[in-house]
Amino acid sequence: MRVLYIASAIEAGDTSGGWTHVTEVACGLRALGHELLVITGGKTPGQHNPLDCNVLLQTIHLPKQMALLALPKITVAFDRFKPDVVMERFYNFAGAGVWLAHKRRIPVLLEVNAPMTDPPGSPKSRLDSLLLGSMRRWAVRQAKWSTAIITPLATTVPPEVSRRKVRELPWGANTWRFDPQIRTAHAERLAQLRSEIGLEEGRPVATFLGSFRPWHGAGHFAEAARHLLSQGSDLAFLAIGGGPQFEPLKQQVEGWGLPSGRFVLAGSQPHERVPDLLALSDIGVAPFDLAAHAPLRTFGFYWSPLKVFEYMAMSLPLVTIDVPPLNAIVRHEQEGLLYTPGDLSKLVAALARLGSDKDLRDRLGANARERVVTHYSWQAHCAALDYILKQITHAC
Numbered sequence: 001m002r003v004l005y006i007a008s009a010i011e012a013g014d015t016s017g018g019w020t021h022v023t024e025v026a027c028g029l030r031a032l033g034h035e036l037l038v039i040t041g042g043k044t045p046g047q048h049n050p051l052d053c054n055v056l057l058q059t060i061h062l063p064k065q066m067a068l069l070a071l072p073k074i075t076v077a078f079d080r081f082k083p084d085v086v087m088e089r090f091y092n093f094a095g096a097g098v099w100l101a102h103k104r105r106i107p108v109l110l111e112v113n114a115p116m117t118d119p120p121g122s123p124k125s126r127l128d129s130l131l132l133g134s135m136r137r138w139a140v141r142q143a144k145w146s147t148a149i150i151t152p153l154a155t156t157v158p159p160e161v162s163r164r165k166v167r168e169l170p171w172g173a174n175t176w177r178f179d180p181q182i183r184t185a186h187a188e189r190l191a192q193l194r195s196e197i198g199l200e201e202g203r204p205v206a207t208f209l210g211s212f213r214p215w216h217g218a219g220h221f222a223e224a225a226r227h228l229l230s231q232g233s234d235l236a237f238l239a240i241g242g243g244p245q246f247e248p249l250k251q252q253v254e255g256w257g258l259p260s261g262r263f264v265l266a267g268s269q270p271h272e273r274v275p276d277l278l279a280l281s282d283i284g285v286a287p288f289d290l291a292a293h294a295p296l297r298t299f300g301f302y303w304s305p306l307k308v309f310e311y312m313a314m315s316l317p318l319v320t321i322d323v324p325p326l327n328a329i330v331r332h333e334q335e336g337l338l339y340t341p342g343d344l345s346k347l348v349a350a351l352a353r354l355g356s357d358k359d360l361r362d363r364l365g366a367n368a369r370e371r372v373v374t375h376y377s378w379q380a381h382c383a384a385l386d387y388i389l390k391q392i393t394h395a396c
Contacts, residue, residue: 008067027053028382178313200261212243217287242268284311317364
């Protein structure tokens with residue numbers, strides 16, 4: 001099957017989870033025998049560079065807020081590639097592929113990873129009010145034109161769209177790349193990495209991986225670390241990622257005077273380095289802060305967090321919040337320890353318990369690896385996509 005996959009709001013080669021998602025899906029579908037052309041944003045327009053898995057990549061140099069202006073270039077690509085189906089990653093200001101496929105009567109699979117409409121009072125909803133509701137109408141129209149919609153949580157899709165076309169499908173982990181055997185197979189390389197980032201040896205390491213934005217909870221992670229270290233905890237703490245809160249948090253942590261090597265801010269890292277960093281870790285922490293992000297309160301926990309699956313793939317027991325559907329992926333006392341969102345004392349208690357109990361860490365970590373390999377790998381995600389693509393092309 002020939003699949004035209006459009007992700008206008010994702011920049012090729014970015015360190016974001018979005019670029020990881022696009023490449024894993026493209027390469028996973030290629031491995032299943034599909035032929036793909038991927039179109040993304042990029043700093044250099046018009047190039048057709050193959051991804052590592054021999055999938056053609058075309059980049060279009062436009063601000064993502066002007067993604068619809070790519071319609072002429074997408075039309076040329078469409079006519080040359082002659083797809084059997086179009087997949088488009090939803091973005092408020094995109095949709096050229098959905099429109100074109102609708103006009104050409106080609107089946108469309110819309111990929112939705114965030115709410116298609118924003119809650120009242122948000123910046124986008126205020127902008128939409130100024131535009132007399134045109135953004136919401138455009139989002140609903142794209143959903144209705146689509147043959148099927150995939151999303152981590154169905155509440156992301158406006159209620160007037162038929163639920164029959166909505167399929168809930170979580171993201172996954174690359175369980176080949178994120179493999180706990182790295183720890184023994186590359187022990188020397190990991191020792192060098194530990195020294196390079198300044199992480200103290202001989203202690204269990206609790207790791208935060210993610211964007212330094214309020215709702216990812218990096219501040220909660222740091223506060224929990226400060227509390228535990230002041231109590232004499234044996235844990236060391238590693239924070240991986242960048243974002244608007246990074247520099248303020250770095251200055252705050254430096255002012256605390258924590259012991260050297262016990263709280264390390266590694267900064268933003270290329271995704272290919274993340275498996276090694278997680279191989280230095282013993283606990284994966286995902287302290288999401290629902291109070292800091294209105295859409296999470298309105299639509300529910302619609303994220304399918306890449307870091308959660310990658311922690312699991314590396315056999316790390318998790319500490320994360322107790323909300324659906326996250327608590328169906330990480331089950332309390334089976335793959336991790338769950339706590340009430342926003343309850344710092346419960347976060348501290350969960351970290352203290354795992355930090356002092358290696359047998360518990362080993363048991364939960366082994367369960368996590370087994371669960372992600374069975375249910376939440378990119379291979380499983382792409383197998384489900386393959387089934388949906390075949391369904392919608394045969395139905396049209």
